[in-house]
Amino acid sequence: QQQVKQSPQSLIVQKGGISIINCAYENTAFDYFPWYQQFPGKGPALLIAIRPDVSEKKEGRFTISFNKSAKQFSLHIMDSQPGDSATYFCAASMENQGGKLIFGQGTELSVKP
Amino acid sequence: NAGVMQNPRHLVRRRGQEARLRCSPMKGHSHVYWYRQLPEEGLKFMVYLQKENIIDESGMPKERFSAEFPKEGPSILRIQQVVRGDSAAYFCASSPMETGNTIYFGEGSWLTVV
Numbered sequence: 001q002q003q004v005k006q007s008p009q010s011l012i013v014q015k016g017g018i019s020i021i022n023c024a025y026e027n028t029a030f031d032y033f034p035w036y037q038q039f040p041g042k043g044p045a046l047l048i049a050i051r052p053d054v055s056e057k058k059e060g061r062f063t064i065s066f067n068k069s070a071k072q073f074s075l076h077i078m079d080s081q082p083g084d085s086a087t088y089f090c091a092a093s094m095e096n097q098g099g100k101l102i103f104g105q106g107t108e109l110s111v112k113p
Numbered sequence: 114n115a116g117v118m119q120n121p122r123h124l125v126r127r128r129g130q131e132a133r134l135r136c137s138p139m140k141g142h143s144h145v146y147w148y149r150q151l152p153e154e155g156l157k158f159m160v161y162l163q164k165e166n167i168i169d170e171s172g173m174p175k176e177r178f179s180a181e182f183p184k185e186g187p188s189i190l191r192i193q194q195v196v197r198g199d200s201a202a203y204f205c206a207s208s209p210m211e212t213g214n215t216i217y218f219g220e221g222s223w224l225t226v227v
Contacts, residue, residue, distance in 0.1 A: 006155075032214040034214070034215070036218075041220075041221075042220055042221070043117075043204055043218035043219050043220045043221050044156065044204070044218045045218070046215065046216075046217065049214075049215065089155055089156065093214050095214070097169070097214075098144060098146075098161060098168075098208065098214065098216075099144065099146045099161065099206060099208050099214055099215070099216035100146070100158050100161055100169060101148075101156075101158060101214075101216070102158070103155040103156045103157070104155055105154065105155045106154075106155050
């Protein structure tokens with residue numbers, strides 16, 4: 001029940017295309033869903049986050065879509081660029097557990113020029 | 114650099130030695146979290162600390178691992194009698210009290226046990 005399942009494991013997209021990464025969760029007590037971007041040899045950097053009271057949040061080229069009834073959320077990267085090539089992690093946590101995040105397994109994104 | 118500072122960035126230890134990883138949170142942050150990332154895996158929560166208190170250590174292995182966040186100085190993650198399976202990247206994150214779930218990660222400490 002504490003798991004967050006992420007797919008696909010790896011993704012190749014052409015420059016200018018849309019990258020879509022999906023996550024699913026079981027625990028309905030989760031109420032915070034962030035996405036992190038990680039480059040090799042670096043720490044994860046917070047990209048964008050959403051709470052269940054909204055179905056979509058957009059920041060620049062990054063959009064989170066959230067489906068509460070399906071217990072799924074996804075990251076869309078519009079106009080993907082080679083500089084977006086990185087590993088992306090979804091995560092979930094509960095309000096009363098501060099920064100105790102349950103992470104997905106990660107998606108390695110490669111954007112081809 | 115006002116970010117989360119971790120050191121050392123890379124550490125090599127022989128089996129049976131001790132590893133000490135240090136983390137200085139962002140300025141103004143009083144909450145510290147340690148996560149472990151094994152090769153080809155996601156990040157796993159280990160422990161959550163506030164100054165002088167361990168709040169949640171549910172992700173810490175029962176033996177050989179300990180963590181502290183003293184009143185003065187950085188947070189320390191200590192691994193005694195390291196084994197090859199401890200080889201991983203260890204990330205520290207911090208948050209200020211008022212932002213709830215949002216945490217900011219450091220660059221990590223890569224431990225290699227030979």
